[in-house]
Amino acid sequence: MRNAAERLMSTPDTRPLPFLTGARIFVRMLAVQSSWNYETMLGTGIGFSVEPALRALPGGRQGVPYHAALARETHYFNAHPYLAAVAVGALARVELDGAMPPAQIERFRIALCGPLGSVGDRLVWAGWLPFTVLVALLAYGLGAGPVLVPVLFLVLYNAGHVALRIWGLRTGWRHGMRVAGSLATPILRQGPEYLARAVMALCGLALPLASARILGKSNMPIAVIARQSVLGPHALVFLLLAIAALLGVALVKLHGRVDGWRVALLIVVLLALHSVAT
Amino acid sequence: MTLSMILAFALLGAFLGLDVVSFPQAMVSRPIVASTLAGTLGGSASDGLLAGVFLEMMALETLPVGASRYPEWGTASVVGGALYVSRTGDATSALLFAMLGAMITAWVGGWSMYVLRRLNGRWTKRALPSLEVGNARIVTWLQMRGIAADLTRGFVLTALALALLVPLTAIAIAQGHGDSATIRAVLVAVAASIAGSAAWKLSHGSKYGPWFFVGGLALGCAMLLRD
Numbered sequence: 134m135r136n137a138a139e140r141l142m143s144t145p146d147t148r149p150l151p152f153l154t155g156a157r158i159f160v161r162m163l164a165v166q167s168s169w170n171y172e173t174m175l176g177t178g179i180g181f182s183v184e185p186a187l188r189a190l191p192g193g194r195q196g197v198p199y200h201a202a203l204a205r206e207t208h209y210f211n212a213h214p215y216l217a218a219v220a221v222g223a224l225a226r227v228e229l230d231g232a233m234p235p236a237q238i239e240r241f242r243i244a245l246c247g248p249l250g251s252v253g254d255r256l257v258w259a260g261w262l263p264f265t266v267l268v269a270l271l272a273y274g275l276g277a278g279p280v281l282v283p284v285l286f287l288v289l290y291n292a293g294h295v296a297l298r299i300w301g302l303r304t305g306w307r308h309g310m311r312v313a314g315s316l317a318t319p320i321l322r323q324g325p326e327y328l329a330r331a332v333m334a335l336c337g338l339a340l341p342l343a344s345a346r347i348l349g350k351s352n353m354p355i356a357v358i359a360r361q362s363v364l365g366p367h368a369l370v371f372l373l374l375a376i377a378a379l380l381g382v383a384l385v386k387l388h389g390r391v392d393g394w395r396v397a398l399l400i401v402v403l404l405a406l407h408s409v410a411t
Numbered sequence: 412m413t414l415s416m417i418l419a420f421a422l423l424g425a426f427l428g429l430d431v432v433s434f435p436q437a438m439v440s441r442p443i444v445a446s447t448l449a450g451t452l453g454g455s456a457s458d459g460l461l462a463g464v465f466l467e468m469m470a471l472e473t474l475p476v477g478a479s480r481y482p483e484w485g486t487a488s489v490v491g492g493a494l495y496v497s498r499t500g501d502a503t504s505a506l507l508f509a510m511l512g513a514m515i516t517a518w519v520g521g522w523s524m525y526v527l528r529r530l531n532g533r534w535t536k537r538a539l540p541s542l543e544v545g546n547a548r549i550v551t552w553l554q555m556r557g558i559a560a561d562l563t564r565g566f567v568l569t570a571l572a573l574a575l576l577v578p579l580t581a582i583a584i585a586q587g588h589g590d591s592a593t594i595r596a597v598l599v600a601v602a603a604s605i606a607g608s609a610a611w612k613l614s615h616g617s618k619y620g621p622w623f624f625v626g627g628l629a630l631g632c633a634m635l636l637r638d
């Protein structure tokens with residue numbers, strides 16, 4: 134155990150995280166939010182994830198440093214679940230270095246919360262997730278079937294997801310307490326901006342194609358009339374997109390006051406009542 | 412729908428509900444995947460995909476951000492897909508009531524996640540003395556307990572939703588006389604407006620973002636005109 138500790142602590146600048154320890158941490162990180170709560174938020178999950186690395190502290194699992202470090206790591210923590218990997222790697226490195234006083238480690242943990250939360254939310258929840266969803270909707274609009282659409286989405290999304298977690302863990306481990314600088318990497322800094330543009334373009338492209346495929350050839354009187362127009366067989370789609378645009382503009386204007394899905398629920402309820410009542 | 416089918420869907424709902432937050436957040440719980448899986452289980456993957464596309468467009472605005480309370484689309488999509496593939500009447504009416512069932516389930520699911528988080532908080536508070544001495548077994552126990560509770564939540568929610576909604580949906584479809592084409596058109600307009608406004612709210616702040624949207628829309632419409 135002492136050899137393992139010496140190996141881990143000796144030259145972490147050049148030595149990568151041992152594969153088995155890294156693999157254990159990675160698998161545990163997938164469950165980092167399992168005990169998410171309003172008091173400690175991700176705290177217990179961070180302790181759970183970093184624990185395999187702490188086993189290399191002097192005295193191993195029975196040692197005082199191990200218990201003290203694990204207790205510290207289960208305190209309050211909040212960040213984006215994928216980018217929490219950066220914190221896990223950095224905290225593992227800082228704990229194993231043993232050069233930082235406990236109070237400073239606590240401050241370091243708290244200081245990581247804000248940046249890892251906001252960068253992750255912008256990059257993943259507001260960027261990568263809608264981007265991959267819209268790629269899948271576009272594939273559907275272009276005629277892809279029930280195997281290709283979900284598989285395309287899952288492969289694309291998780292390529293980014295897994296890569297981000299691995300990058301985070303390695304970066305955190307490599308830089309330790311100086312990890313904040315690595316958050317200025319071009320992907321994290323400019324990625325959300327490029328993804329936002331791609332999301333906008335894909336949304337404009339995917340919605341007409343997906344809507345047309347859902348509608349197929351409609352026999353609504355208005356669709357039959359519209360088909361005679363210059364817009365051709367998909368005239369109904371253009372008409373519905375115009376209506377959707379009006380409702381969409383209203384939802385954008387009411388942003389922060391009304392959730393779109395609640396409005397959708399209300400309309401679906403009214404439609405269902407109308408269907409049953411007539 | 413037989414009891415064994417409800418249990419099979421509930422098991423799927425449990426695992427997909429778990430994916431939403433607890434483990435592994437690989438987005439298998441997104442409607443476009445979850446509903447297709449439910450459709451496959453019920454005998455028609457393409458029907459599941461159709462329901463999934465509708466729900467995905469409505470779920471696009473939901474960001475699973477930390478402490479916020481949001482609809483839970485994982486189990487809801489299983490319920491929506493299952494209701495649609497197990498229909499007994501008109502397909503479009505079934506789609507309408509499947510969407511309604513899924514959205515109500517998503518609402519209740521969001522509330523159930525809030526309850527689970529409060530429960531996790533209570534368990535963590537109770538375990539504080541052990542956590543303060545760095546007890547690894549308690550840390551693992553809290554994580555596993557959270558996973559087990561979330562699995563149970565998804566299972567119970569899906570089973571109850573299906574047990575309640577399958578007969579109600581069958582009655583509603585039998586009573587429904589709405590025009591199928593109109594229902595489908597309204598559903599498309601609603602879903603497209605939610606998806607479009609969601610993308611706009613997420614991305615309009617980007618440089619030239621609106622122009623990218625207009626460019627994409629022009630290309631999409633041009634492709635339809637050439638069709």
